[in-house]
Amino acid sequence: MLVREMMVMVDANKGKILLSVTGFNPKKWHGLLSPEREVVLEPAGETDPSITHAVVWYHPAGQLAKLPNLKAIFSIGAGVDHIMTDPDLPDVPIVRVVAENLTQHMVEYVVWRVLDHHRQASHYRKRQGESVWQGIEQRAAPDVTVGIMGMGTLGGAVAKALTAIGFKVNGWSRSQKTFEGVKTYSGQGELDSFLGKTDILVVLLPLTPQTRGIINYDLLSKLRKEHGGPVLINAGRGKLQSDTDILRALGDGTLREASLDVFEQEPLPASSPLWKHPKVFITPHAAAESDPNHLAPLMLAQMDKIERGETPDNIVDRSAGY
Numbered sequence: 001m002l003v004r005e006m007m008v009m010v011d012a013n014k015g016k017i018l019l020s021v022t023g024f025n026p027k028k029w030h031g032l033l034s035p036e037r038e039v040v041l042e043p044a045g046e047t048d049p050s051i052t053h054a055v056v057w058y059h060p061a062g063q064l065a066k067l068p069n070l071k072a073i074f075s076i077g078a079g080v081d082h083i084m085t086d087p088d089l090p091d092v093p094i095v096r097v098v099a100e101n102l103t104q105h106m107v108e109y110v111v112w113r114v115l116d117h118h119r120q121a122s123h124y125r126k127r128q129g130e131s132v133w134q135g136i137e138q139r140a141a142p143d144v145t146v147g148i149m150g151m152g153t154l155g156g157a158v159a160k161a162l163t164a165i166g167f168k169v170n171g172w173s174r175s176q177k178t179f180e181g182v183k184t185y186s187g188q189g190e191l192d193s194f195l196g197k198t199d200i201l202v203v204l205l206p207l208t209p210q211t212r213g214i215i216n217y218d219l220l221s222k223l224r225k226e227h228g229g230p231v232l233i234n235a236g237r238g239k240l241q242s243d244t245d246i247l248r249a250l251g252d253g254t255l256r257e258a259s260l261d262v263f264e265q266e267p268l269p270a271s272s273p274l275w276k277h278p279k280v281f282i283t284p285h286a287a288a289e290s291d292p293n294h295l296a297p298l299m300l301a302q303m304d305k306i307e308r309g310e311t312p313d314n315i316v317d318r319s320a321g322y
Helices: 002-007 026-033 100-118 121-129 153-165 188-196 243-251 292-307
Strands: 016-021 039-041 051-057 072-075 145-149 168-173 183-186 200-203 231-234 257-260 280-282
Touching: 016 026, 026 039, 026 292, 051 292, 072 292, 100 121, 100 153, 100 200, 100 231, 100 257, 100 292, 145 153, 145 188, 153 168, 168 188, 183 188, 243 257
Parallel strands: 016 039, 016 051, 051 072, 145 168, 145 200, 168 183, 200 231, 231 257, 257 280
Antiparallel strands: none
């Protein structure tokens, strides 16, 4: 009944939205988008000429190519690799999600995990379980270098927060970028130098053909090995990493600890040894979950902008994959 009542407010002059999501409950998205535009749920509207925008998350391959008047594609999540894998993707703008709410959640997650590893919380949790009253020698934040792979909107915000706490922060990205208080590296030629100066590695890269599997044993072995060994924090995309290589690195001391929010296979199978590994902290792809209340209004504003003939913000560079 609520949806039908809201539909009365729809502007009939605006194009329809196709809502095609997997792994999300579409009900809330429908409720937030439908007051302004008619929303068609997949699999309906397969060739509907009145659909001008698609809001998607792992949509069926080939689906969007059937829409003759599609003007833009919007991703519910920050990543767009799930869109780029569609072999029949139509030649229309793909718009990334960039929202203060999403960025804040990621900053909170990374700062939390960096501080947890830095302050040796796993050792204190173990001693608490053993009722042992004993401190641990602790380095200060300025003596620790956090290296961030991926210096986009999220990476830049995380770097700012960590430098404010006092950590040394280095950043690596595909192309040269500049951030206040951050030493930046770029390209394959500067990657080894970046890794060799990193104590805590934070991965926020997009998933592209060039970054798939980049977090492997060879890369992890190039991290700085002082002060008990390096730490890995991956809050980017699961297929950036090799779960097997991470386990190997933890097993032989190449890595001291890891915080993983993403995995090669999601949900992470119950049989994965990562679940019970004493040096691994796991979250279920929850570092920065998409909040429809914040993102739906931004998407609607972008759709209006497109229909006024203006260029939308945060268009994906298809050649780069993000």
